[in-house]
Amino acid sequence: MYVAVKGGEKAIDAAHRLLADRRRGDRDVPALSLEQIAGQLGLAVDRVMAEGSLFDPELAALAVKQSRGDLIEAIFLLRAYRTTLSRFGYARPVDTAAMLIERRISATFKDLPGGQLLGSTFDYTHRLLDPALATDEAVDAPDHRAGDGAATPRVTDLLGDEGLIEPDAKGGAEPGDLTRISPEFPMDRDLRLQALARGDEGWLLALGYSTQRGYGRTHPFVGEIRIGEVEIEIDMPGLDFPVVAGRIRLTECQMVNQFKGSAKEPPQFTRGYGLVFGQSERKAMAMALVDRALRARDFGEDVVAPAQDEEFVIAHCDNVQATGFVEHLKLPHYVDFQAELQLVRAMRAEWASAPEDERREAAE
């Protein structure tokens, strides 16, 4: 129960002034620009866009600055802003096969068409802190090599030709939209993927990891990870054909998991899928692991592990909801707590006045 209490306004104003001061920090140090944040802390901005569920690097950079680098607070800010924008409609589904590739690797096929493109990756770095970055040392321009223009088909389409891998289920039905309906379980895979795409990276990482450690094992291989920009095509009033409105960066992960067969189908690899705004390989991989784990029932697997429990996974994956409920505990609960105090006092009085043997019975 909440009761309005007056008297905090001056303290709140002063607290917000103090927040603004601390956020700015030492005035002798130049303030961060949004260009600096978007350009040099790009992966933080990408995470905020993915979990804030709004692709807009400039706004996400502003959110990172305003939240002093608290990314869940930044995600909250972006989600709140998002509710002020009207939805013009739904874009045509993107074609990740036509992606302008920035990175593309496969852990299952060494010689895949189009090749392994490492892109800008932390992999193979030694994870040693680099003192050079503490200064503003000049950075070399990247190498350049004439592209061979080779197509980079999705790995899963290659294996698909032989029937060794579960094909994509075609469906013409209009996908469900979690921003328009409240979630109900059991949930279809399209809605689960929407929830996971904006779900908390840490939550998905821990759940994906749990499947690797044996809590709902799926025997995963990274069929392919690709990062790059795809074109967003929309329909707009006044034009009777779709037009490209720009590009967004996405990370896609095709997880290939150990085989299943049935009386109707010969054994074939099963799959998990991850698709996330921005450059976010860890999140896309975790999402694909969790997507596959959540498909347990489709393959007749026993639902015994947390990562396979759809309601548990989906109902707790949104960090804005989670932080809202956890953090609300710090708001005034004076009246609730008074009631609890009265109750515990009454119970203690009853306990004190009861004879010894009754107390023992009650304890047992």
Next chain:
Amino acid sequence: MEAARRRVHRILALANAQALRQACAAICDATPAAMLRGPETGMVMARGRIGGSGAAFNIGDVSLTRASVRLANGAIGHAAHLGRDAGRVRLAAIVDALWQDPERRREIEDRIVAPLERFVEARDAKLGGEVAATKVDFFTLVRGED
């Protein structure tokens, strides 16, 4: 005609704001245009396909600004670009309207669309070359059994 107009929309949307302004400013500033709608900023829901080519699902929203203009000759132009830059969308809508006039099309193609197409291609090629430089060239060491 439809394919050609879609191509113009695509190139205008993919060019960055600075290149777009540079290419359009002179012609658009000399073109009186009334706003029919917008510029207004909202969002569109981006969609993927399960597994890459399966059933569609929603990924998340993308900010988008759209505008429609009418020129003195009655031609109507539309534009919609990702982001919140109303200025560039207005320019693109004017270009779309001008392009529909057969007498102006050649000029619009030569002075705006072609340079922007070269800009987009050069930018994509630069990125492609930087990524291609990180391509792994596997080689197998001679095995010891011979």
